[in-house]
Amino acid sequence: MNDRLPGFSTLAVHAGAQPDPTTGARVTPIYQTTSFVFNDADHAASLFGLQAFGNIYTRITNPTTAVLEERVAALEGGTAALAVASGHAAQVVVLQQLLMPGDEFIAARKLYGGSINQFTHAFKSFGWNVIWADPDDVGSFERAVTPHTKAIFIESIANPAGSITDIEAISAVARKAGLPLIVDNTLATPYLLRPIDHGADIVVHSLTKFLGGHGNSLGGIIVDAGTFDWSKNNKYPMLSEPRPEYHGIKIQETFGNFAFAIACRVLGLRDLGPALSPFNAFLILTGIETLPLRMQKHCENAKAVAEWLSAHPAVAAVSYAGLAGDKYNNLARKYAPRGAGAVFTFSLKGGYEAGVNLVSNLKLFSHLANVGDTRSLVIHPASTTHSQLDDAAKVKSGAAPDVVRLSIGIEDKEDLIADLEQALST
């Protein structure tokens, strides 16, 4: 009997990867190839008809990328996953399976600025309409549901302010309305928080951040929880209806509890095309092996820096859910007891000017537009990641003009604090 279940750190190292059957290579090889030979005509036809498991072309599957997919699926407790070229690509592919022109989806207002842009502007040209709701007010999600709503989208720990979303409460709204809940788990990673355990039906990530973890590769992934019944009321024809591009296969009927991941692969990635490079998959896989260790250090450092900042006379406010007394501290204790992540914001009494000065005076923190690197990072969201928003929307999304965002790395925390200290006093 296989009664023992492996722990998270074991899965982070092993899930999806086994020694190569022909060479014995222990580390997953980089299958840097566009295509794969068929055994014979019938094998080719079986693969194209989705009757057999196997590789055709790297835009659809790749053996290096497949290891990454299985590993993240295992870490999130999902049935299957699909890796794509970026976090943004993951969002497009997911919603393409769910929305037709004229449909709506509800999204939390506190999101990564790039996602707000994508939903507001790029998706408009597909006829997908975003309806914004307030993650701090569950009722606003309930009130936003209409007969055209097809999905709800939230971030578990929201960029930029590191606020925590009450996933279970929003999942209850989704369940009642018969909608799938999509959770962007980028800033938490499954080490800190597993959205599927709290009712998410689909999890997306920008692998670019903590999962890859080293600031060297873009990537995104979609995890299927295997929980949603796509065929219940004909609202999701990509999954429930015969697909003409596959001679009439019904995806959910054929693939059961990993149907959504397959739809994303064979209807989304295959036709839209944002495939991940196998080399990036390799780097991200290597990063994931140390995810638990890195996240512990990221969180320990972030808490120390946030505590130090909140006691500093030049600081007006620190927004970090890991701080006792923070507005989101109770939610952090419930959803992310191992740590509230390492991305947070603070504001300076000197306002916008002081923020700009701070950024230019820092010597260890890198001023750039990313989070979730081993290195500590700093940015002024209002003039960069969230610059397309008007002032009211900036404030609502947690990126007011006087706010500075930090992504705390895994350096020695004393050095990070010393760098902030010298920058605040110059």
Place this chain on the structure above:
Amino acid sequence: MNHDSYSDDYIREILNGVKTIAMVGASPVNVRPSYFAFKYLAQRGYDMIPVNPGHVGKSLLGKPFVASLLEIGRPVDMIDIFRNSSNIMPALDEALKMTPLPKVIWMQLGARDDAAAAKAEAAGLKVVMNRCPKIEYGRLSSEISWMGVNSRTLSSKRAPIPTLGMRLSLNRMSVGGGETTASDRAAKNKSELT
């Protein structure tokens, strides 16, 4: 026996032990799930028999359809029932009239009938419910991992060299991997509703 979950060893032993499989409800339409599973299992060396009274006179991948289990005329190791939950019992009753008795009753993904399972077990048969043998074979051999599916197995051993091109072997040493409890729970809730 608890049918909410099965150990990998239980499923592996069944798939390794059976040689002849009769598929009740097999379809000759090449986009139906039963066709997919039939073809996949035939290619992995199982002696497959399609059972479907609506298609007698036709054949499926060279195997002639029979109208009922009682018309097979040779020993069958496993009955794979490709019918929904409400049609399991009649197929089981027919299986229990076979001589010799089959060793395994397998109910397809989505199908679960606890009364039928108890009856089969009382007659000494092994039972699997709400699983697909193709998916289970793919999972335990890790072939399904090529599609990014969570095989829920881990192994530090070199997998057996693929046979017949890209087919992986069931005889792979592995331990249990990550759970998919939310999905299992959703499936259980659904089967309790239907």
